[in-house]
Amino acid sequence: MRNIGILGSTGSIGTQALDVIRNNSNLFNVVALSGNNNIKLLEKQALEFKPDIVAVFDRANANILRDKLKPFNIKVFSGLDGLIEMAKYESIELLLTSVVGMIGLKPTLAAIESGKDIALANKETLVTAGSIVMNKAKEHNVSVIPVDSEHSAIFQSITSKESKEISKIILTASGGPFRNKEKSDLLNISSREALKHPNWSMGRKISIDSSTLMNKGLEVIEAKWLFDINLNDIEVIVHPQSIIHSMVEYIDGSIIAQLGVSDMRIPIQYALSYPKRISNNIKKLNLIEVSNLTFEKPDLTTFPCLKLAYRASEEEGTIPSVLNAANEVLVDMFLKDKIGFYDIPNTIETVLDKHKNICDPTLDEILYSDNWARNKAIELLKF
The missing domain is CATH 1.10.1740.10 (RNA polymerase sigma factor, region 2, helix turn helix motif)
Structure with missing residues (x-):
């Protein structure tokens, strides 16, 4: 069994990861969990999976949870120091980092320095400190396995160990809820409208990032560090069906793509089980039902965040x-x-x-x- 720690277990990725683990309890063992504000859910998760330790960023919430979990001999850490201690916990073999924002950076680095493999769903870690993180991973002989559907697709589509054989990476974007809209159409839209993603069920922050295409811009920066590839060799195309999750083009003109239904449990499961694949009960892709796959250029005038991300990555x-x-x-x-x-x-x-x-x-x-x-x-x- 593989011992798993989850940084951000109450969020969208964390809850889906626990669903994968729940369905493969013979393969995975949860030894550490962390959360912040959703204490009721974190308590429920702790009572179900019986981890050794739980970390809570908010100290007041940590005190509440500490009292509730004391009879079950589950240690509760608090604050950023608590998240770091959890990330370094010696029993963890693979740490899934699925918190949103910069809060994931220091715990992820701490886990790497203590020799843990990383299943990375916190893109801000590489966006802000990609060089430091990837160099640390090499120094400590640690694997950084991508969880984002696009980066997982690229990871699975890289069939050569020779980077010189890769011509470019093609990141696909759904286009978000405002695809084919013009700038004038979006001047007065509300956050409620922006949260309505057409294909994926995601957290609130990432849903807004998808609507502005900033999410894709952050993924460009992340891909540059994950796959050690030149920025000019990363292309973004809009693929509204979200069936092809990303592609790798090789110097001979071959393009290798990873396809699947829009279900984050697939890349999460692959990251947890890598290098093996395991079966699941997730609906399989039916290409006859899909029928058409279409592609478009992103509109950088209507969605300037993508252009800003390219600028940041270049500088x-x-x-x-x-x-x-x-x-x-x-x-x-x-x-x-x-x-x-x-x-x-x-x-x-x-x-x-x-x-x-x-x-x-x-x-x-x-x-x-x-x-x-x-x-x-x-x-x-x-x-």
Whole structure:
């Protein structure tokens, strides 16, 4: 049995991962879980899976949970230090990092430094500190296995160990809920409309990122570090059916693609079981029913966040961290209906323009730039 830790077990990816584990209890054993605000769900998960430890970022919630789990001999850690301690827990063999945002960076690095393989669903970790994280993984001989459907597809489609044989990576995007809309159509849309993704059931933040195409931009940056590939060799195309999850083109013109239904449990399961494949009861893809697969160029005028992400990836340094931090703040404001849809890319661009980039940054410089960007975004919007 493989001992699994889940950083962010109450979120969308975490709950689906536990569903995979629940259906394969002979293969996986949960030894550590973490959460933040959804204490009732975290308690329910802890009582079902009986991990050795649980970590809760919010200290008040941790105290509540500590009292409830004390009779079951489950240790409860709290705060960022608690998440880091959980990530380093010696019994963990594979840590699934599925928290949203920068909060996942330090625990992920701690897990890598303690020799844990990583199933990565926290894209901000590589977006902000890709060079540091991947170098640490090499140094400690740790595998970083992608969980995002697109990166999992690329991971599965890379059939050669020779990087020079790869011509380019093709990341597919559904286009989100506003595909084929023009800029004028989106000036007054609400967060409720933006949350209605046509194909995937996701968390609130990632759903908004999908509607702006920032999610795809972050995936571009992540792919660059995961697969050690030049930015110019990463292409984004819109594929509304979300059947082809991504592709790899080789120098001989061959394109290898991974196809499947839109169910995140498939890439989650592959990351947990890698290098083996295991069966499941998930609906299988029927190509006759699908019938048509179509492709389009992304509209960078209507969705400028994708262009901003390419810019950040090209400039490197602390710029990707600034992009990510500003976006996190702005998406939260949009979800609270405090700003409009285009306040997100417009403010991000201004924050990028005002930032003095630090090349080859340390972890502290990345974290400083993250904090600077958050404050600058709020300052620009006069909140």
